[in-house]
Amino acid sequence: MKRYFKDIWDSFYTIGIGMGVTFRHLFTKSVTIQYPDVKLELTDRARNRLYVNMDDCIGCDQCSKACPVNCITIETVKAVPPDDLGVTSTGNPKRLWVTKFDIDIAKCCYCALCVYPCPTECIKMTDVYEFSEFDRHNLLYNFSTMTPAEVENAAMKFEKWQADKAAAKKETTDKKKAAGEKPQPKKQETGDSNKNNPPDENKSES
Amino acid sequence: MVETLEQFLPHPLLALFIHAALPMVIVFPYVLFAVWLERKVSAHMQDRLGPMRTGGWHGWSQTIADMIKMIQKEDIVPSRSDKFLFKFAPFLAFMGSYAAFAVIPFSSEYIGAHLDVGAFYILAVTSIVTLSILMAGWASNNKWSLLGAMRTSAQIVSYEIPTVVAVLSVIVATGTLNLMTISEMQSGTIFNWLIFHSPFLFIAFVLYFISSLAEVNRTPFDLPESESELVGGFHTEYSGMRWGMFMLTEYADMFLVSLLGSVLFFGGWNSPFGDFMSGPIWGVFWMISKGMFFIFVMMWLRWTLPRLRVDQLMDVCWKYLIPFAFVNLVLVALWEMIF
Amino acid sequence: MPELRTEEMVINMGPQHPSTHGVLRVELVLDGEIVVDAIPHIGYLHRCFEKHSESMNDYQQVIPYVDRMDYVAAISNELGFAIAMERMLGIEVSERVECIRVIFAELQRIASHLVAIGTYGLDIGAFTPFLHCFRDRERILDIFESTCGARLLYNYIWVGGLSHDVPTDFKDKVRDFVQYFPPKIKEYNDLLTYNKIFIDRTADVGVLPADVALNYASSGPILRGSGVNWDLRRDDPYSIYDQFEFDVVVGKGEMGTVGDCWDRYIVRVREMEQSIRIIAQAVERMPDEGDVKAAVPKRIRPPEGEIYARTETPRGELGYYIISDGSMSPYRVKARSPCFVNLSVLPAISRGSMVSDVVAIVGSIDIVLGEIDR
Numbered sequence: 001m002k003r004y005f006k007d008i009w010d011s012f013y014t015i016g017i018g019m020g021v022t023f024r025h026l027f028t029k030s031v032t033i034q035y036p037d038v039k040l041e042l043t044d045r046a047r048n049r050l051y052v053n054m055d056d057c058i059g060c061d062q063c064s065k066a067c068p069v070n071c072i073t074i075e076t077v078k079a080v081p082p083d084d085l086g087v088t089s090t091g092n093p094k095r096l097w098v099t100k101f102d103i104d105i106a107k108c109c110y111c112a113l114c115v116y117p118c119p120t121e122c123i124k125m126t127d128v129y130e131f132s133e134f135d136r137h138n139l140l141y142n143f144s145t146m147t148p149a150e151v152e153n154a155a156m157k158f159e160k161w162q163a164d165k166a167a168a169k170k171e172t173t174d175k176k177k178a179a180g181e182k183p184q185p186k187k188q189e190t191g192d193s194n195k196n197n198p199p200d201e202n203k204s205e206s
Numbered sequence: 207m208v209e210t211l212e213q214f215l216p217h218p219l220l221a222l223f224i225h226a227a228l229p230m231v232i233v234f235p236y237v238l239f240a241v242w243l244e245r246k247v248s249a250h251m252q253d254r255l256g257p258m259r260t261g262g263w264h265g266w267s268q269t270i271a272d273m274i275k276m277i278q279k280e281d282i283v284p285s286r287s288d289k290f291l292f293k294f295a296p297f298l299a300f301m302g303s304y305a306a307f308a309v310i311p312f313s314s315e316y317i318g319a320h321l322d323v324g325a326f327y328i329l330a331v332t333s334i335v336t337l338s339i340l341m342a343g344w345a346s347n348n349k350w351s352l353l354g355a356m357r358t359s360a361q362i363v364s365y366e367i368p369t370v371v372a373v374l375s376v377i378v379a380t381g382t383l384n385l386m387t388i389s390e391m392q393s394g395t396i397f398n399w400l401i402f403h404s405p406f407l408f409i410a411f412v413l414y415f416i417s418s419l420a421e422v423n424r425t426p427f428d429l430p431e432s433e434s435e436l437v438g439g440f441h442t443e444y445s446g447m448r449w450g451m452f453m454l455t456e457y458a459d460m461f462l463v464s465l466l467g468s469v470l471f472f473g474g475w476n477s478p479f480g481d482f483m484s485g486p487i488w489g490v491f492w493m494i495s496k497g498m499f500f501i502f503v504m505m506w507l508r509w510t511l512p513r514l515r516v517d518q519l520m521d522v523c524w525k526y527l528i529p530f531a532f533v534n535l536v537l538v539a540l541w542e543m544i545f
Numbered sequence: 546m547p548e549l550r551t552e553e554m555v556i557n558m559g560p561q562h563p564s565t566h567g568v569l570r571v572e573l574v575l576d577g578e579i580v581v582d583a584i585p586h587i588g589y590l591h592r593c594f595e596k597h598s599e600s601m602n603d604y605q606q607v608i609p610y611v612d613r614m615d616y617v618a619a620i621s622n623e624l625g626f627a628i629a630m631e632r633m634l635g636i637e638v639s640e641r642v643e644c645i646r647v648i649f650a651e652l653q654r655i656a657s658h659l660v661a662i663g664t665y666g667l668d669i670g671a672f673t674p675f676l677h678c679f680r681d682r683e684r685i686l687d688i689f690e691s692t693c694g695a696r697l698l699y700n701y702i703w704v705g706g707l708s709h710d711v712p713t714d715f716k717d718k719v720r721d722f723v724q725y726f727p728p729k730i731k732e733y734n735d736l737l738t739y740n741k742i743f744i745d746r747t748a749d750v751g752v753l754p755a756d757v758a759l760n761y762a763s764s765g766p767i768l769r770g771s772g773v774n775w776d777l778r779r780d781d782p783y784s785i786y787d788q789f790e791f792d793v794v795v796g797k798g799e800m801g802t803v804g805d806c807w808d809r810y811i812v813r814v815r816e817m818e819q820s821i822r823i824i825a826q827a828v829e830r831m832p833d834e835g836d837v838k839a840a841v842p843k844r845i846r847p848p849e850g851e852i853y854a855r856t857e858t859p860r861g862e863l864g865y866y867i868i869s870d871g872s873m874s875p876y877r878v879k880a881r882s883p884c885f886v887n888l889s890v891l892p893a894i895s896r897g898s899m900v901s902d903v904v905a906i907v908g909s910i911d912i913v914l915g916e917i918d919r
Contacts, residue, residue: 014742031680509673513669
């Protein structure tokens with residue numbers, strides 16, 4: 001019987017306390033903001049949309065290798081002697097035409113693992129977070145600044161250079177002796193990004 | 207009031223129709239307001255702001271926009287449901303709840319039907335809502351809805367007993383079932399209100415309020431809906447305007463029990479300051495503000511409390527409310543005999 | 546009435562159900578409202594974490610995947626993986642890194658428990674505590690965001706170090722939070738914990754006796770709620786947890802039986818208080834200077850071999866079993882998920898209860914489906 005009345009008392013008492021808490025909150029200032037009108041300032045470390053500064057990119061493919069979800073696709077063509085691509089703002093010489101630098105931001109998991117290995121600090125995460133699209137294909141960002149004509153031109157130049165070089169080599173080897181050895185079989189596969197970038201890989205490791 | 211209308215209108219039936227539609231003029235804007243208020247109250251209790259955009263000032267027209275959206279929505283009827291019952295249930299629910307407004311005295315001059323058994327009529331006619339919920343749950347052909355509907359019928363049938371007994375205490379004290387007469391008896395100052403009539407009527411009010419919460423399926427007794435267990439209960443399968451009818455019924459029911467509570471215990475349309483601010487128009491104002499106060503308390507409770515389990519719900523009713531209600535009824539009667 | 550025919554009803558709770566905390570499906574066999582049997586079905590969120598890990602070029606790339614297992618407590622997952630790898634590689638990290646890791650792991654524990662108790666209130670039907678909990682969780686996430694730029698999936702704890710040094714005002718922010726938080730715990734207690742209805746709903750419900758809990762190998766607050774005094778932070782110390790002073794909270798059956806839902810709930814509430822204690826000590830201990838990346842290896846190429854390392858996440862014992870074949874990518878990564886093991890206890894403790902109790906029990910186990918299905 002005592003328990004019975006204690007239960008009743010407990011119910012009213014605890015409900016009263018709870019109501020007191022909610023009543024106090026009725027008059028406290030709200031913690032939410034009116035989002036599109038008011039926006040929180042993000043920290044400078046914010047990790048949102050990826051951005052690539054193509055002027056500095058040397059096409060070393062480090063970011064693409066670091067990406068755990070393979071959302072970065074890079075294709076390069078080696079620049080041949082008459083063209084000089086200059087140097088990046090960090091002083092690294094650019095040796096490759098970056099014919100394709102695609103980031104599928106829909107796949108991106110914002111882990112920022114691509115940012116750290118970049119030797120020229122050209123890929124970085126910005127504080128832009130409002131980039132939703134109605135069509136998923138619009139989320140495939142093309143960062144490469146080259147037009148298709150330029151890409152074709154660069155590829156052609158490289159092929160020509162390659163052919164010239166092979167011919168020159170052949171000439172010299174033919175002169176020396178007629179052994180059937182091909183000097184650089186791997187170089188035939190032009191445009192394949194993974195095989196075209198050994199010069200810069202060591203630099204990025206340091 | 208009907209007589210006055212008949213003088214102006216060409217046909218007596220038209221007068222009756224307008225007369226019957228008058229509570230709608232109050233109930234409908236009230237529901238729109240109450241849904242908005244519920245959102246605001248809940249938001250501020252949770253340190254949020256709630257709707258802020260639609261219409262400008264604090265999103266005042268959010269519910270109007272929602273209503274327009276609901277009317278436009280596709281009317282989905284599940285293919286394996288009992289189509290007639292499924293379509294009819296929401297209307298029956300609203301009918302039951304709206305019919306009860308007929309005997310609520312909104313002001314000293316306006317009451318839908320001047321019945322001598324007003325209190326009894328309300329208790330009888332609100333039971334129709336149970337039927338419609340059972341109908342909706344069964345017709346949906348959904349196991350979750352069925353569970354919700356079964357809970358409802360058990361809940362409302364049980365909780366009608368303490369409600370009736372609490373109302374009966376008032377009737378013992380006043381000696382009439384006529385709600386208009388009960389209101390008139392409480393005119394004068396605030397101390398003439400029945401809640402201050404005797405300590406036992408205060409207890410009766412507490413009992414009435416708790417059991418009316420269960421009658422209208424509000425937290426902590428919102429088991430028929432219990433969105434985190436039954437995912438909406440009986441109205442899981444409803445969408446668009448038919449769901450809107452259930453929503454309308456729920457809020458209309460809340461309004462109804464609040465108004466009934468204020469008529470029975472808080473002086474109905476009487477002003478708390480005696481003759482100051484009293485009159486037929488002020489009567490409507492007082493009636494609605496008293497109703498809104500109880501609705502606010504209901505919202506306050508809802509956003510504070512968790513939900514009971516179904517067996518605990520029955521415990522509260524049969525082990526606590528009903529014994530208290532009966533003992534209280536006897537004490538009220540004794541008080542009336544002695545004083 | 547012998548001629549009255551009754552039958553059991555089979556009903557699917559989930560995968561789309563608000564109280565299954567994600568995409569758990571519980572097949573309930575009901576007799577009226579009484580649960581005859583409850584069979585959990587999992588796998589709706591399976592993302593091949595373990596297989597993915599094997600195809601990574603680098604151990605470092607596994608960490609973003611590890612984040613996504615228990616997405617409510619990503620730091621704890623990273624910590625476990627980092628510790629496993631460091632033991633494999635024999636890396637010692639500096640005191641400063643250890644302190645930051647402990648602060649982060651304990652803040653994450655509070656954040657995770659806030660989600661747990663908030664959603665538990667939601668399961669029981671109280672909406673307001675949920676948003677109050679999220680309000681306070683936001684403060685923790687703000688600290689995380691100012692440090693590593695992400696709010697949910699951090700990729701912060703690396704093998705051998707941390708991805709970012711903490712900002713200059715980090716200590717002040719953490720001290721502010723340590724000041725701010727304890728009064729809020731009292732508020733949750735007022736609003737939810739000691740509410741009579743809440744006690745009625747959770748006390749004596751889903752009682753898990755200590756021996757059953759041990760037989761099912763459950764861990765974390767589930768095990769401690771049953772009165773077993775076992776916490777890996779104290780009993781198998783990793784990082785520098787052995788140098789902090791804190792109590793291991795166990796359920797005592799204050800409101801009902803030992804091991805009921807209320808005990809499991811209160812263990813979480815009190816663990817938050819203990820976490821605050823640890824954070825306060827760690828902030829004072831943390832050296833101001835030091836390179837957090839000093840011990841990060843250039844190339845992670847562990848020797849051939851295997852390792853099992855376990856840590857105490859907010860949900861229990863998270864173990865990583867990693868096999869290396871001496872190459873750059875892992876040969877096998879197996880995660881011992883605490884949620885998966887804890888969930889297996891559900892049928893045993895929900896038989897004979899009511900539908901509403903199943904909701905309460907699932908909530909008190911505090912599962913994260915991302916970790917169960919991986």
